[in-house]
Amino acid sequence: MGKKVNTVDKLGLPAYTVRVSDRSKYLRLEVSSQKGLEVIVPKGYDYNQIPLVLQSKQAWIDKVLGMSEAKREFQQAQPVLPSHIHLQAIAQTWQVTYLEPKSEPKSDRENPKYFEKPNFNLVLNTNSPAYCHQLLRLWLLNTANRYLPKELLKISKAIALPFNQVSVRQQKTIWGSCSGSKDISLNYKLLFLPQPLVRYVLIHELCHTKHMNHSNKFWQLVESKEPNYKELDPQLRDVWKVVPTWT
Numbered sequence: 001m002g003k004k005v006n007t008v009d010k011l012g013l014p015a016y017t018v019r020v021s022d023r024s025k026y027l028r029l030e031v032s033s034q035k036g037l038e039v040i041v042p043k044g045y046d047y048n049q050i051p052l053v054l055q056s057k058q059a060w061i062d063k064v065l066g067m068s069e070a071k072r073e074f075q076q077a078q079p080v081l082p083s084h085i086h087l088q089a090i091a092q093t094w095q096v097t098y099l100e101p102k103s104e105p106k107s108d109r110e111n112p113k114y115f116e117k118p119n120f121n122l123v124l125n126t127n128s129p130a131y132c133h134q135l136l137r138l139w140l141l142n143t144a145n146r147y148l149p150k151e152l153l154k155i156s157k158a159i160a161l162p163f164n165q166v167s168v169r170q171q172k173t174i175w176g177s178c179s180g181s182k183d184i185s186l187n188y189k190l191l192f193l194p195q196p197l198v199r200y201v202l203i204h205e206l207c208h209t210k211h212m213n214h215s216n217k218f219w220q221l222v223e224s225k226e227p228n229y230k231e232l233d234p235q236l237r238d239v240w241k242v243v244p245t246w247t
Contacts, residue, residue: 013051014037015036016036016037016038016039016050016054017035017036017037017038018041018047018050019038019039019040020041020042020043021043022043024040024041024042026042027042027049029054029057029061031061031064031068037065039054078244078245081127081129084096085122085136086242087143087192088242089190089194089195089198090143090147090191094121095120097121098124098127098132099123099125099126099127101125101126112125112126112131112132113125113135114138116139122139124136136246137246137247140189141168141169141188144190147191148166148168148190148191152186152202155202156206159203161207161210161225163183163209164181164182164184165184166184167185168185169185169186169187169188170187170247171185171188174187175187175189175190175201176190176201177208178209178212184205184206186201186202188247192242192243192244192247193239196228197232197235197236197239199226200228200233201236203225203226204222204226204229207225
């Protein structure tokens with residue numbers, strides 16, 4: 001459990017939560033729209049040092065807290081059920097229709113389903129938000145499985161960095177990962193990103209088949225495969241603006 005600390009004092013610092021972690025070896029900061037500013041410290045850390053650290057990082061804290069608040073306001077403004085879904089990665093915009101069910105499902109065979117119709121029309125045979133969000137995530141996962149593995153294979157061949165297996169998943173905080181056995185996992189939310197960013201993420205993970213860390217050699221390899229990576233990488237911080245909250 002974190003300890004809430006009131007820091008409305010002469011330092012002018014925002015309120016923050018302190019969480020002691022047995023795994024931490026040093027102080028680190030995390031900011032989220034749910035928890036606000038969280039200070040993670042190792043066991044036995046001197047709490048009196050925290051305000052001084054926060055004061056030295058105040059410009060960064062103010063910036064990140066502002067971004068977090070903007071993200072929270074954006075999420076609250078999102079419609080409960082989308083009327084359109086724009087998948088930039090594959091240049092598709094789907095119109096979504098929700099049908100009012102005639103009765104409650106009586107068996108698994110009658111559970112709500114989705115149907116893809118011509119001209120990018122997606123129909124859900126329910127208008128229950130809980131069911132709809134579940135179906136939309138399933139549809140997104142299936143759509144991502146049709147696209148992302150093929151795109152990864154194409155790029156892999158083009159830049160001569162082979163991988164073993166690929167899986168597509170619903171992930172909250174990462175766009176992709178690569179294991180020591182060269183198995184790559186991709187986030188189905190990549191479908192919402194512009195194509196150049198998706199390509200960069202896939203190249204990034206393929207480069208991890210050679211270097212499992214973010215060493216200088218890794219970034220040199222990334223740059224050799226994607227010369228514009230320094231412009232693309234920072235853009236990943238702002239793509240929450242195009243990823244719906246129901247994902």
